[in-house]
Amino acid sequence: MTSALLRVAAGGGVATLTLDSPHNRNALSTSLINELSEALAAAEADPSVRVIVLSHTGPVFCAGADLKETQAAFDGDGTLPVVPLADLLAALWESPKPIVARVGGPARAGGIGLIAAADIVVCATAATFAFSEVRLGVIPAVISVPVRRRITARAATELFLTGDVFDAARAVEIGLVTRVTDDLDETVRGYCESLVKGAPAALAGARGLLQDVTVRDELARMADASDHYFRSPEGQEGIRAFREKRAPGWIPRPPQ
Ligand SMILES: C/C(=C\C(=O)SCCNC(=O)CCNC(=O)[C@H](O)C(C)(C)COP(=O)(O)OP(=O)(O)OC[C@H]1O[C@@H](n2cnc3c(N)ncnc32)[C@H](O)[C@@H]1OP(=O)(O)O)CC(=O)O
Numbered sequence: 001m002t003s004a005l006l007r008v009a010a011g012g013g014v015a016t017l018t019l020d021s022p023h024n025r026n027a028l029s030t031s032l033i034n035e036l037s038e039a040l041a042a043a044e045a046d047p048s049v050r051v052i053v054l055s056h057t058g059p060v061f062c063a064g065a066d067l068k069e070t071q072a073a074f075d076g077d078g079t080l081p082v083v084p085l086a087d088l089l090a091a092l093w094e095s096p097k098p099i100v101a102r103v104g105g106p107a108r109a110g111g112i113g114l115i116a117a118a119d120i121v122v123c124a125t126a127a128t129f130a131f132s133e134v135r136l137g138v139i140p141a142v143i144s145v146p147v148r149r150r151i152t153a154r155a156a157t158e159l160f161l162t163g164d165v166f167d168a169a170r171a172v173e174i175g176l177v178t179r180v181t182d183d184l185d186e187t188v189r190g191y192c193e194s195l196v197k198g199a200p201a202a203l204a205g206a207r208g209l210l211q212d213v214t215v216r217d218e219l220a221r222m223a224d225a226s227d228h229y230f231r232s233p234e235g236q237e238g239i240r241a242f243r244e245k246r247a248p249g250w251i252p253r254p255p256q
Contacts, residue, residue, distance in 0.1 A: 006035040013050035013196040015043035022058025027066035028110045033084040051195045055102040062111025067242050086142045086223035090216045092117035096204035098195045102188045108132050113143030116150045121177045122187045123168050130165040137238030141226035145219050151175045
């Protein structure tokens with residue numbers, strides 16, 4: 001399956017799902033999320049596929065939730081992508097097949113959710129990361145579910161609260177990324193060659209050792225929390241400011 005937003009290629013036991021919406025930095029629209037979910041299900045159902053690679057075209061791995069689509073939802077003409085994103089992250093987390101992420105450039109917010117759900121993450125030296133949600137008036141709710149299972153609590157606290165950009169070396173240090181290299185394709189190929197040597201049922205079982213059964217329920221709860229913040233006055237101001245390319249104007253107020 002190849003569509004307007006996603007390219008799918010298979011060969012040598014590897015299915016590569018390539019985010020292909022470089023004009024908006026592979027932002028996670030509902031359509032792209034649904035296409036990823038369908039391609040993931042197809043790869044899982046195909047016995048010739050032993051390993052799944054998440055990749056991208058363009059300079060950016062993934063800019064997180066599609067903030068322009070989000071605005072359309074506020075205007076009554078669209079949907080928020082957080083519920084389908086929660087379902088996609090649950091499916092990635094529970095997949096019986098190993099997943100390798102090939103990250104050639106920046107990842108932000110929801111894009112880091114995809115990375116955290118992968119088993120092995122190979123990134124370029126120039127890749128950068130940020131949990132930018134609080135700067136937009138929203139929270140890293142859905143993505144916190146896989147991310148908190150990868151990185152230390154100290155790092156999650158610092159990075160979720162500051163929203164600061166961090167580099168590839170820091171991403172390895174905190175456990176988000178497996179390997180930093182400028183030989184991205186060769187390194188990904190090497191991991192895939194190792195993974196296809198494993199017995200399929202044993203690989204699924206080994207992956208299962210690292211999965212915990214609470215993830216799907218937690219993701220559903222976090223999708224509700226995320227939806228709340230996206231629709232809040234702060235969320236709407238942050239996203240409007242992004243669209244209008246200006247700094248948001250936060251109005252201090254007591255907690256709700
Ligand atoms: C899942 C949950 C929350 C979220 O995910 S909230 C989303 C948070 N995402 C961000 O804060 C990223 C915003 N984007 C950037 O910071 C930068 O674009 C970039 C990723 C660092 C790339 O920079 P670059 O300079 O290469 O590109 P431009 O900024 O010039 O963007 C080009 C083009 O793409 C549009 N765009 C970028 N990001 C998005 C986006 N997220 N949604 C929609 N569109 C995006 C940008 O507007 C430009 O378009 P033009 O029309 O050309 O202006 C919540 C939970 O976890 O629960």
